[in-house]
Structure formats: structure tokens, C-alpha cells
Amino acid sequence: MVNNAMIDLDIDMRQYDCPFIDTTDDEDIAFSAVQWQLDTDARRLETRLVAKADSRNALDKGLHTLRDHRNMKRCSILSKRENVAQITTAIDETNAMETIERNGGYITGPFQIEDGREHWHVGFDDDATEDETLAELERHNDFRVETRDHFDATTLFDLIENSGSALDLLDGCRSLTETELETLQTAAERGYYQSPRETTLGDLADHFDVSKTAVSTNLRRGERKVLEAAMSAMTGLDDRV
Numbered sequence: 001m002v003n004n005a006m007i008d009l010d011i012d013m014r015q016y017d018c019p020f021i022d023t024t025d026d027e028d029i030a031f032s033a034v035q036w037q038l039d040t041d042a043r044r045l046e047t048r049l050v051a052k053a054d055s056r057n058a059l060d061k062g063l064h065t066l067r068d069h070r071n072m073k074r075c076s077i078l079s080k081r082e083n084v085a086q087i088t089t090a091i092d093e094t095n096a097m098e099t100i101e102r103n104g105g106y107i108t109g110p111f112q113i114e115d116g117r118e119h120w121h122v123g124f125d126d127d128a129t130e131d132e133t134l135a136e137l138e139r140h141n142d143f144r145v146e147t148r149d150h151f152d153a154t155t156l157f158d159l160i161e162n163s164g165s166a167l168d169l170l171d172g173c174r175s176l177t178e179t180e181l182e183t184l185q186t187a188a189e190r191g192y193y194q195s196p197r198e199t200t201l202g203d204l205a206d207h208f209d210v211s212k213t214a215v216s217t218n219l220r221r222g223e224r225k226v227l228e229a230a231m232s233a234m235t236g237l238d239d240r241v
Contacts, residue, residue, distance in 0.1 A: 007130050008108055008149045011120040014142040015092050017070035018118065025116030026167075029053040029062030033110045034086075040101060043093040044073065051085045059083050095140045101131040144187060172229015181220035183208070 015021055020031050035048040053059035063085065067075045074090040093101075100106070100122060109121030111205075123128040137143060176184070186207060191198025204219075205212045 001153075006108075006150075007124045009122045009130070009145050010147040011122055012095060012117045012144050012146055013118045014116060015094050015096050015118065015121050016140065016142075017071060017087075017092075018096075018113075019066055019091050020113040021116055021118055022069060023062055024113050027053075027062035027065050028058045029066075030112070030114035032112045035112075036107070038097060038101060038107075039095070040093075043098070045091055045093055045097060046088070046090045048078075048086070048088050052085055053083050054061070055083055059085060063087070096137055096143075099136050099140075100133055103136065104129050105133050143239070169229050169233040172225055172232070174230075175225050176222055180218050180225070183215060183218040184222040184226070192219075224238045 025032060030052050031049045032052075033047055037046045038044075039046065043193040051059060051063060053062055059080070063075070063077070066072060066089075070095075071092045072089065073092065074088070076088050078088060080086075104125065106123050107121065108123040111121070112119045124133065135144070183204070187204060188192065188197070190207075192200075192204065192205070201212045201215055204215045208215060226237050
């Protein structure tokens, strides 16, 4: 019987030989991978990343620290504006990368690095490979598995085909202002959308110390943005009912 499933792990990782982790441990800067390619023959990882800091000075300082890391082979700035830069890098293959690759695992999504830790998406084809790889990773790295999903081929195909719809929904959520997001979250947590309602506009107004009109306006604006994003996502679904 052919095994056509994939195990997908979200891993919070701290490597002890990674330039990006060391840099974010020492500096107020974060990195998000856009593209990456592992050259197993040269034992080198080439990446294109977005670097972000709280200020231009913090960004410059962080990039300088990254360039000086002992495992950094190349670091070039492609573009920079205020506190954000797009860079390309080449680093020596880390122990964790080598362990995952050698055991048949693979990276399934972009990784983010901040505050001395790295968020990985790693895939395996079977439970035995997963168990062996994680056991070996524990010898030289500090990590915890945050989520574990098991996808069959049909689910994977559906995820890939409808990735655009997922992005539409994410963009809509990201368009919420901080006030709109907080108002929606509090309303949902307190049962405003339950039937019957477990809280009222007056209760929410008291919580935020604003008028009922202000709360109602923030709710309507947030709801409109989320609904428009959801409708856009549903329109783009590959397999509509």
C-alpha cells in the first residue's frame, strides 16, 4: 500500500550555530524568509529574507552583527527603506538543517526568526522518520513542536489549489486596525455573537470606556472588512459547493 500522507510540524527552534538566531538574540531585529535553497553538496543555505527592526539604527546595527557572524558567508542588501530591508544571504548548513535533510525531512514553508528563536515548518512522510529525526535534533538543539498535522494527498492538493483564497482572508484580517481587532476579539470572547447574546453593546462600551456608538462603529467596520475578505476567499475557492 502506497503511503501518500504528509506529516507537517510547526517547530519553535533554537539552534546554536545559526547566524540569524544569534543575531536576533543580541539585536532588536527580526527576519522572515522569502526564498531559500539548500545546497547539500556545498553544505550551504542560500536565502532571500526581509529584515525588520524598530528603527533605522536598529536595522543597521542588526545587519552589521549578522554580517560579522562566523557562519555567515555572504550577506547583501537588495533594498532598504526606513526600518525594513530585503537581503540575500549564504550561510553554512546548520546541524538542524543537516539532520532534517539527511533523515528525509523537508521544509514545507517560510521560516521566521525573532528574539533568539526560529519558527520552522517541517514535513515528514511517515511517523518513524519523524520520531528518529526529532530524537536526533534533541542532541544539539532546543526545540518544541507547537502543532502537528497529518495531511493526505487530497487535502494537500486542496490546500495548494486554494492558497490564493487563504491569502485573501489573511489580507482582510491584517487590514483591521488595532482598535477594530481588539473590539472584535473582546466581543467574540464575551459572547456578543452568541444566541442569545451573553454581553451587550453597553457592556462592551463600559469595558473600553467609550460610547455605545463608538463600539458599534468599530464592530461594524471590523465585521465589514472580515466579511469582505471571507466573500473574496469564497469566490476564489477551487471547489465551490
